[in-house]
Every structure is written in structure tokens, then in C-alpha cells.
Amino acid sequence: MSDEEKRDAKQAAIRGFMLKCPSCGIGKTLHKYLKVRDKCSHCGIELHHASVDDGPAYFTLMVVVAVIFPLFAILYTQFDPNPFLVALSLMGVATGLALWLLPRVKGVFLGLQWAARLHGF
Incomplete structure (x- = not known):
């Protein structure tokens, strides 16, 4: 995927809720309940940039x-x-x-960060 392409935030949030990679929608984003994987096992996108802090906990x-x-x-x-x-x-x-709900909300936050190209995405 080129850096100039617009990333669909809604699709990334839905994929995040389903605990899937925001880029390909196939690989998993989390392991050990809330630990973010270093990279997607399917497309190889780096996920370790995610920095969601306490947002998912408050929203949950x-x-x-x-x-x-x-x-x-x-x-x-x-x-x-x-x-x-x-x-x-x-x-x-x-x-x-x-x-x-907590891991799913964390996935949504991760997907939205990816779509907005925040924190190194």
C-alpha cells in the first residue's frame, strides 16, 4: 500500500473490533489478551507502533x-x-x-491510529 493512499477509518475500526489487522483484515492484532503483536502475520505491517494507553479502558x-x-x-x-x-x-x-469488550475497543483504537497514520503508522 502506498503512503499516498487514503486509509478507510471506518473499515479499519471494524477490522480492529474483530481483532484483525487494520490493513489486510486477515492477520490478528493482539495476542495474550491485550498485547499488540509486533507485526501482522499475514501482510507483515508493523503494529508495534500502537500507543493507545488508557483510552480503551476509559471507553470500555x-x-x-x-x-x-x-x-x-x-x-x-x-x-x-x-x-x-x-x-x-x-x-x-x-x-x-x-x-x-476491552480487547475489541483496543483493536478499534489501533485501527483508527493506523488509518490516521499516527505514531509511526
């Missing part, structure tokens, strides 16, 4: 809170649940959602 937290708080409201307005059981179950849902 915002999404999880935006999902969990309405669930509290729905549960307490529609039913008369035991508060202890609701707290335990929604903590489990929030933890599971955060663990599933």
Missing part, C-alpha cells in the same frame, strides 16, 4: 456503565428483586462485558 468503562445502569432501573421498576442478588449478578455481567 463508559460503555459498561451505560449498559448496566439502565439494567438496574429496569430490574427495580419491573420486579421486586433481592438487592444482594441483583448486585452480584450485575457485577458478574459488568465484569464479563468489560472483559469481552
Whole structure:
């Protein structure tokens, strides 16, 4: 791919969400849960430039809170649940959602950095 070509940010973000290389869409970007690979195993693009810092964690937290708080409201307005059981179950849902979402959000950030040619991409 030439440096003059425009990179599609939307496609790169979607590929990042699917944990695929933002350039080719085939190779994987992460290994060991959140560790960015040095380069794509398929196209060879260097990925070690990625510097997403705490952005994915903050964004993931915002999404999880935006999902969990309405669930509290729905549960307490529609039913008369035991508060202890609701707290335990929604903590489990929030933890599971955060663990599933965090690498995908990191992939989106990585894809957007690649598309914008930031940090050496």
C-alpha cells in the first residue's frame, strides 16, 4: 500500500473490533489478551507502533456503565428483586462485558491510529 493512499477509518475500526489487522483484515492484532503483536502475520505491517494507553479502558468503562445502569432501573421498576442478588449478578455481567469488550475497543483504537497514520503508522 502506498503512503499516498487514503486509509478507510471506518473499515479499519471494524477490522480492529474483530481483532484483525487494520490493513489486510486477515492477520490478528493482539495476542495474550491485550498485547499488540509486533507485526501482522499475514501482510507483515508493523503494529508495534500502537500507543493507545488508557483510552480503551476509559471507553470500555463508559460503555459498561451505560449498559448496566439502565439494567438496574429496569430490574427495580419491573420486579421486586433481592438487592444482594441483583448486585452480584450485575457485577458478574459488568465484569464479563468489560472483559469481552476491552480487547475489541483496543483493536478499534489501533485501527483508527493506523488509518490516521499516527505514531509511526
